[in-house]
Amino acid sequence: MDFKIAVIKGDGVGPEIVDEGLKVLDKIAQKYNHKFEYTNVLGGGAAIDVTGEPLPKESLDTCKASDAVLLGAVGGPKWDNIESSKRPEKGLLALRSGLGLFVNLRPATMHESIKEASPLRADIVEKGVDFVVVRELTGGIYFGERKTGVENGVEFAYDVEKYDENEIRRIGKKAFETAMIRNKKLTCVDKANVLDSSKLWRKVLNELAKDYPEVELSYMYVDNAAMQLVKDPSQFDVIVTNNIFGDIISDEASMITGSIGMLPSASVRGDDFGMYEPIHGSAPDIAGQNVVNPIATILSVAMMLRYSFKLEEEAKAIETAVTNVLNAGYRTKDIYNGVGEVVGTKEMGDLIAKEI
Amino acid sequence: MDFKIAVIKGDGVGPEIVDEGLKVLDKIAQKYNHKFEYTNVLGGGAAIDVTGEPLPKESLDTCKASDAVLLGAVGGPKWDNIESSKRPEKGLLALRSGLGLFVNLRPATMHESIKEASPLRADIVEKGVDFVVVRELTGGIYFGERKTGVENGVEFAYDVEKYDENEIRRIGKKAFETAMIRNKKLTCVDKANVLDSSKLWRKVLNELAKDYPEVELSYMYVDNAAMQLVKDPSQFDVIVTNNIFGDIISDEASMITGSIGMLPSASVRGDDFGMYEPIHGSAPDIAGQNVVNPIATILSVAMMLRYSFKLEEEAKAIETAVTNVLNAGYRTKDIYNGVGEVVGTKEMGDLIAKEI
Ligand SMILES: CC(C)[C@H](C(=O)O)[C@@H](O)C(=O)O
Numbered sequence: 084m085d086f087k088i089a090v091i092k093g094d095g096v097g098p099e100i101v102d103e104g105l106k107v108l109d110k111i112a113q114k115y116n117h118k119f120e121y122t123n124v125l126g127g128g129a130a131i132d133v134t135g136e137p138l139p140k141e142s143l144d145t146c147k148a149s150d151a152v153l154l155g156a157v158g159g160p161k162w163d164n165i166e167s168s169k170r171p172e173k174g175l176l177a178l179r180s181g182l183g184l185f186v187n188l189r190p191a192t193m194h195e196s197i198k199e200a201s202p203l204r205a206d207i208v209e210k211g212v213d214f215v216v217v218r219e220l221t222g223g224i225y226f227g228e229r230k231t232g233v234e235n236g237v238e239f240a241y242d243v244e245k246y247d248e249n250e251i252r253r254i255g256k257k258a259f260e261t262a263m264i265r266n267k268k269l270t271c272v273d274k275a276n277v278l279d280s281s282k283l284w285r286k287v288l289n290e291l292a293k294d295y296p297e298v299e300l301s302y303m304y305v306d307n308a309a310m311q312l313v314k315d316p317s318q319f320d321v322i323v324t325n326n327i328f329g330d331i332i333s334d335e336a337s338m339i340t341g342s343i344g345m346l347p348s349a350s351v352r353g354d355d356f357g358m359y360e361p362i363h364g365s366a367p368d369i370a371g372q373n374v375v376n377p378i379a380t381i382l383s384v385a386m387m388l389r390y391s392f393k394l395e396e397e398a399k400a401i402e403t404a405v406t407n408v409l410n411a412g413y414r415t416k417d418i419y420n421g422v423g424e425v426v427g428t429k430e431m432g433d434l435i436a437k438e439i
Numbered sequence: 440m441d442f443k444i445a446v447i448k449g450d451g452v453g454p455e456i457v458d459e460g461l462k463v464l465d466k467i468a469q470k471y472n473h474k475f476e477y478t479n480v481l482g483g484g485a486a487i488d489v490t491g492e493p494l495p496k497e498s499l500d501t502c503k504a505s506d507a508v509l510l511g512a513v514g515g516p517k518w519d520n521i522e523s524s525k526r527p528e529k530g531l532l533a534l535r536s537g538l539g540l541f542v543n544l545r546p547a548t549m550h551e552s553i554k555e556a557s558p559l560r561a562d563i564v565e566k567g568v569d570f571v572v573v574r575e576l577t578g579g580i581y582f583g584e585r586k587t588g589v590e591n592g593v594e595f596a597y598d599v600e601k602y603d604e605n606e607i608r609r610i611g612k613k614a615f616e617t618a619m620i621r622n623k624k625l626t627c628v629d630k631a632n633v634l635d636s637s638k639l640w641r642k643v644l645n646e647l648a649k650d651y652p653e654v655e656l657s658y659m660y661v662d663n664a665a666m667q668l669v670k671d672p673s674q675f676d677v678i679v680t681n682n683i684f685g686d687i688i689s690d691e692a693s694m695i696t697g698s699i700g701m702l703p704s705a706s707v708r709g710d711d712f713g714m715y716e717p718i719h720g721s722a723p724d725i726a727g728q729n730v731v732n733p734i735a736t737i738l739s740v741a742m743m744l745r746y747s748f749k750l751e752e753e754a755k756a757i758e759t760a761v762t763n764v765l766n767a768g769y770r771t772k773d774i775y776n777g778v779g780e781v782v783g784t785k786e787m788g789d790l791i792a793k794e795i
Pocket residue numbers: 172175176330632633662
């Protein structure tokens with residue numbers, strides 16, 4: 084089959100990790116007889132350098148005309164002093180909202196072979212970490228009204244956390260569906276003892292729950308969730324939450340797995356289209372040194388095959404190749420624990436591609 | 440000296456832990472020749488049961504007329520189905536804002552003798568955990584405008600995260616002052632790459648920094664902070680942040696110490712007045728069984744002596760007594776790790792009072 088992929092290599096380690104993702108995709112194309120057509124588009128700091136904009140209209144248009152987007156990472160200290168509406172992060176936000184990607188799926192999985200990398204105690208890790216954060220991605224305080232001004236000589240600023248029932252219902256459905264193909268446990272993380280918006284989330288989710296009688300729905304305050312994630316992450320299956328709490332909770336979740344260089348993510352919207360990227364950032368400090376772990380990006384490619392192209396077998400082939408290469412003892416620097424062999428970014432990509 | 444203390448025992452384990460706090464205060468009074476005058480006032484669920492309100496006007500008035508407030512804990516499933524404006528939590532929020540307590544000091548300290556209780560790996564814990572979260576407590580999304588309504592037939596709800604420069608300046612000052620008497624490292628946790636309110640925080644803190652040239656001020660995005668807290672908590676000295684991020688970050692921080700039954704907190708406002716309470720909640724599941732750890736409340740009493748009454752020697756006497764009793768091997772159930780002797784709530788209070 085033929086697929087059009089818009090490729091945003093981005094900044095820092097972005098180009099290196101995306102190259103390994105494409106290497107693996109090429110191998111899949113060859114082995115399974117597909118055609119992947121890549122179009123490089125500018126985004127983030129790289130786009131600012133060339134066009135002055137973090138997301139030129141042309142980039143967004145190319146993404147819209149594609150079947151999926153593969154993104155490396157954006158941002159870095161180089162663009163820190165740019166006026167905030169033009170910063171690399173704004174390109175990412177514009178991409179999410181411009182493409183209507185309201186669902187962000189962030190699996191938190193512990194890779195058996197690198198368990199010791201988790202910052203948690205072994206007896207906690209032993210119970211397993213395997214859940215998904217379903218984060219709302221195009222609403223809430225990220226996209227609500229905001230303002231800076233002066234009132235009676237005093238400067239103020241505000242940001243509005245706003246949701247309507249439709250926004251909550253569509254992400255809620257995705258979360259229930261995700262729970263249905265997993266262990267049927269859904270935890271909504273909110274602050275309903277304080278926020279009106281959280282109360283509306285509960286109301287809509289309670290209504291939706293009637294359509295998914297097999298799913299056990301529960302609620303947890305975000306402060307408690309931040310504690311429970313370190314106390315006993317094995318208690319979670321699927322977490323659904325708003326944009327800002329999802330940002331915090333999913334980063335905490337990825338850190339506790341100890342596998343942050345290995346975690347992929349998917350941003351989707353209900354049809355087959357999606358944007359796929361590693362959870363980690365652009366890590367400018369290690370860029371260009373052939374040391375960054377490309378596995379998060381390679382597993383993001385697997386997610387792309389599964390969700391956007393419905394190529395389950397091919398997705399599994401990548402995931403199995405990753406597991407085999409890790410089991411054979413190959414490690415990038417970030418996940419090396421004294422056992423096995425350290426390899427570079429390119430070599431890791433080669434090993435995984437070869438294993439497919 | 441003579442001090443008036445308003446006492447809110449509250450719900451769940453509240454009454455038990457407060458009783459031990461008072462036991463220790465009585466011992467201090469006797470040994471150092473002070474007079475502490477206690478006035479019990481109703482708050483939280485206990486107040487709802489009697490008056491229908493989580494914070495009757497009379498309670499607030501008594502607190503206002505006191506030198507300090509000692510609070511146990513409020514809330515529990517019993518009041519979960521009450522209309523939200525009348526829930527126990529609203530009593531707590533009304534108390535904070537009614538008393539103008541805009542600073543919440545939450546130390547995250549690891550007690551040497553119970554280090555194994557931390558959910559983090561030993562080599563991380565080994566580096567030490569000793570920092571303070573300075574949380575803004577009477578502004579932001581907790582107290583901003585909020586609304587639930589219907590627009591074109593679609594239900595919506597919003598909550599506004601709003602700060603003005605004065606609110607930020609007064610908490611910022613407290614944070615810099617706290618850093619000055621500690622290791623002079625201040626980290627502001629925000630989301631300045633997205634929120635206008637966070638940008639105003641940075642602007643005001645940058646201005647304040649000029650008055651505290653010895654303090655090293657840095658900024659960290661809240662998602663990254665949630666990761667860094669589990670990756671390497673030893674990097675923090677003082678964290679300053681808004682109400683909602685402070686809620687999340689300080690709970691995560693207290694959990695990683697493994698000492699959540701031992702952590703006190705102070706809510707203050709610039710003069711000597713303050714409200715003191717354990718960080719943990721009302722734990723209704725273990726209420727009335729003489730098993731809850733009273734140490735967080737007893738250490739809250741020490742904070743009260745230090746901050747509100749300027750009785751440093753007396754505060755230290757309590758803290759030393761706690762350390763001695765722990766070093767002697769006495770443990771409540773929550774911090775028992777197979778070594779030493781398990782004692783009940785009352786017995787722990789007795790041991791500490793006797794040690795003073
Ligand atoms: C870069 C930033 C705007 C972004 C976010 O907060 O969503 C990032 O932290 C993420 O989680 O993808």
